[in-house]
Amino acid sequence: MxxxxxxxxxxxxxxxxTLAIWFVFSIGIFLFGAEMNEVTGPFGYPWTYWFxxxxxLGAFVILIFWFANRQEKIDEEFxxxxxxxx
Amino acid sequence: xxSTNFIDNxxxxxxxxxxxxxxxxxxxxxxxxxxxxxxxxxxxxxxFTVFIYAxxxxxxxxxxxxxxxxxxxxxxxVFNGMATAADWMSGAxxxxxxxxxxxxxxxxxxxxxxxxxxxxxxxxxxxxxxRKFGCYTVPDFIGTRYGGNLAxxxxxxVLTVASFTYxxxxxxxxxxxxxxxxxxPFQYAVYIGLISILLCSMLGGMRGVTWTQVxxxxxxxxxxxxxxxxxxxxxGAGFFxxxxxADEVARIGELESQFGFVKNSAADLATxxxxxxxxxxxxxxxxATPWAFISLALAMMMGTASLPHVMMRYFTTPSVKAAxxxxxxxxxxxxxxxxxxxxxxxxxxxxxxxxxxxxGIIGKSITDVQAIDWYQNWNAANLMxxxxxxxxxxxxxxxxxxxxxxxxxxxxxxxxxxxxxxxxVAAGGMAAAMSTADxxxxxxxxxxxxxxxxxIIDPKAETAKRLVVARVLLVxxxxxxxxxxxxxxxxxxxxxxxxxxxAMSGLFFPLVLGVWWKRANRQGAIAGMLGGLAxxxxxxxxxxxxxxxxxxxxxxxFGIFGSxxxxxxxVVVSLMTQEPDKATQKMVDEVRVPSGKTILGKQ
Numbered sequence: 001m002x003x004x005x006x007x008x009x010x011x012x013x014x015x016x017x018t019l020a021i022w023f024v025f026s027i028g029i030f031l032f033g034a035e036m037n038e039v040t041g042p043f044g045y046p047w048t049y050w051f052x053x054x055x056x057l058g059a060f061v062i063l064i065f066w067f068a069n070r071q072e073k074i075d076e077e078f079x080x081x082x083x084x085x086x
Numbered sequence: 087x088x089s090t091n092f093i094d095n096x097x098x099x100x101x102x103x104x105x106x107x108x109x110x111x112x113x114x115x116x117x118x119x120x121x122x123x124x125x126x127x128x129x130x131x132x133x134f135t136v137f138i139y140a141x142x143x144x145x146x147x148x149x150x151x152x153x154x155x156x157x158x159x160x161x162x163x164v165f166n167g168m169a170t171a172a173d174w175m176s177g178a179x180x181x182x183x184x185x186x187x188x189x190x191x192x193x194x195x196x197x198x199x200x201x202x203x204x205x206x207x208x209x210x211x212x213x214x215x216x217r218k219f220g221c222y223t224v225p226d227f228i229g230t231r232y233g234g235n236l237a238x239x240x241x242x243x244v245l246t247v248a249s250f251t252y253x254x255x256x257x258x259x260x261x262x263x264x265x266x267x268x269x270x271p272f273q274y275a276v277y278i279g280l281i282s283i284l285l286c287s288m289l290g291g292m293r294g295v296t297w298t299q300v301x302x303x304x305x306x307x308x309x310x311x312x313x314x315x316x317x318x319x320x321x322g323a324g325f326f327x328x329x330x331x332a333d334e335v336a337r338i339g340e341l342e343s344q345f346g347f348v349k350n351s352a353a354d355l356a357t358x359x360x361x362x363x364x365x366x367x368x369x370x371x372x373x374a375t376p377w378a379f380i381s382l383a384l385a386m387m388m389g390t391a392s393l394p395h396v397m398m399r400y401f402t403t404p405s406v407k408a409a410x411x412x413x414x415x416x417x418x419x420x421x422x423x424x425x426x427x428x429x430x431x432x433x434x435x436x437x438x439x440x441x442x443x444x445x446g447i448i449g450k451s452i453t454d455v456q457a458i459d460w461y462q463n464w465n466a467a468n469l470m471x472x473x474x475x476x477x478x479x480x481x482x483x484x485x486x487x488x489x490x491x492x493x494x495x496x497x498x499x500x501x502x503x504x505x506x507x508x509x510x511v512a513a514g515g516m517a518a519a520m521s522t523a524d525x526x527x528x529x530x531x532x533x534x535x536x537x538x539x540x541x542i543i544d545p546k547a548e549t550a551k552r553l554v555v556a557r558v559l560l561v562x563x564x565x566x567x568x569x570x571x572x573x574x575x576x577x578x579x580x581x582x583x584x585x586x587x588x589a590m591s592g593l594f595f596p597l598v599l600g601v602w603w604k605r606a607n608r609q610g611a612i613a614g615m616l617g618g619l620a621x622x623x624x625x626x627x628x629x630x631x632x633x634x635x636x637x638x639x640x641x642x643x644f645g646i647f648g649s650x651x652x653x654x655x656x657v658v659v660s661l662m663t664q665e666p667d668k669a670t671q672k673m674v675d676e677v678r679v680p681s682g683k684t685i686l687g688k689q
Binding site: 004007008011015018019022025026027030031032033034037043044045046048049051052053054056057058060061063064065067068071072075079080081082 | 192195196198199200202203205206207209210211214328329330331332333335336370371372374376379380383384387405406407410411413414417418421424425428429675678679680681
């Protein structure tokens with residue numbers, strides 16, 4: 001397997017993890033919206049309500065930065081990162 | 087605004103700008119104390135901010151294609167994030183979102199999740215790869231990846247349908263705000279809004295739009311957050327509302343069960359002015375089925391990743407790495423506003439509902455309520471209405487009606503904030519609608535001037551001529567949008583949601599598979615774009631004309647059907663026809679790594 005194929009395989013792996021986390025916060029928890037809303041969550045809001053107001057939104061922000069850092073590491077590992085002067 | 091020196095000085099430039107704007111707010115507050123009229127304050131706010139944007143637009147004028155189409159590809163990560171946030175948050179986000187949450191609760195909040203979660207798809211599936219591609223427009227990517235004029239042209243068609251649906255809503259919103267703030271008829275206000283929009287984009291193209299959008303973000307975020315924090319502190323709900331409103335949310339639930347949701351008779355409802363809604367749904371309870379919530383969120387997420395005016399913002403970053411980070415910053419700046427919208431809805435609702443607060447009107451005598459100043463103002467503007475249906479002399483929960491827009495526009499006044507805040511909110515709404523309209527009109531005009539005129543009709547055209555064509559198109563499309571907006575066919579929010587559905591129907595899979603599936607070819611992409619768009623449009627028309635729909639897909643989520651058809655058509659047709667040639671496959675390999683030259687050089 002060439003260097004580039006390995007790079008792409010790892011990038012694809014990262015994509016799958018990212019999409020899995022994304023799925024949990026955008027779809028997964030809302031499958032159980034009614035049940036989860038019965039429970040008190042962060043700052044005293046009902047759980048589902050809190051997720052729609054802040055929780056999922058904040059999770060997406062963190063997820064994107066995490067993804068960007070991981071992808072940068074992968075690019076560096078295989079020597080595909082951009083030159084600094086570009 | 088040419089040298090790299092300007093880029094280095096950006097934090098300072100916008101720091102001074104922000105300070106100046108806050109100074110202006112204080113100045114207006116003092117003027118109000120000294121007797122400046124509400125109307126004059128409103129005019130001053132809108133005129134002052136629009137003048138600043140126009141000035142930035144003029145300073146950013148350019149004659150270079152690279153600057154006009156992609157702002158010279160030198161916009162720093164964080165500033166591009168702010169510009170994208172302004173580009174993204176439209177009049178609908180600013181003016182209508184809190185109102186939607188206020189009246190519809192949980193079911194509506196799917197939009198909050200959808201309009202943020204989509205950015206994960208943008209960051210991981212598309213933006214960095216399209217940046218590496220080095221294209222000027224989204225159809226530029228489609229046209230080069232798949233090859234051929236038909237593929238390019240199909241992408242332009244989808245882009246135009248989606249963006250044009252969206253832009254009429256934004257011009258409508260600028261018109262609404264301009265007409266309220268300047269006190270002129272809507273039909274004229276629409277054109278004033280349009281001229282303000284064109285002032286930002288015409289001379290500088292993407293460069294002008296970028297720097298005005300950053301300025302507009304600063305105005306709109308101050309205008310949105312200041313009232314939320316102020317009201318929260320004023321009614322003693324907590325100094326940082328986002329973390330401290332749990333008691334208020336619970337209190338609303340308590341009051342709701344105390345008052346009860348009484349259903350009004352059809353005859354009573356017929357007396358309520360058109361467009362106003364009553365509080366009929368619980369504030370924080372789950373009031374939608376999982377599928378209703380998820381399908382709406384999913385449609386908005388896939389639509390986000392297909393809307394060209396957002397994608398093209400990531401063409402302006404200096405590198406692929408910067409494009410990825412920039413998506414994160416965009417969402418962070420969007421998060422600041424979106425996480426505040428439910429808080430505003432909560433504070434606004436409690437102010438009116440709670441009999442213990444001086445601002446509460448439920449349970450008060452109807453003649454008292456009708457005598458309140460702000461009630462009379464907003465009633466005259468056709469945005470508020472009370473009626474004593476049961477004839478007991480007091481206002482009940484089911485006897486109060488309000489327009490969705492009024493939650494943002496009227497709450498400062500209801501909560502007893504000085505008028506200067508209302509002026510600020512008007513300027514913020516104007517900024518939100520203008521920045522989005524700018525991005526959209528530019529996306530359409532650029533696609534037609536670059537992809538249709540330059541790439542298909544006259545590939546030998548000189549830069550000067552191309553830019554003249556681009557600017558003429560900008561004006562033509564702007565006026566076409568304003569003319570349709572002036573007819574007021576569809577509400578602001580409805581048009582926005584449709585735009586997402588159109589975009590995802592035609593573009594989501596052709597874009598994503600262009601990067602992630604080497605086997606995808608021209609025939610497949612064309613089938614995917616045209617088939618998806620046709621299927622989505624058919625479904626919308628069918629449901630609108632009395633069709634029953636299926637699988638719980640409504641006129642707001644028709645993109646789910648459209649994109650499913652698009653996926654199937656694209657895969658089947660691709661597999662039935664020849665695989666892409668070696669050169670194309672090599673191109674895809676190169677797109678997948680950040681290093682090296684962009685696929686398309688300077689055009």
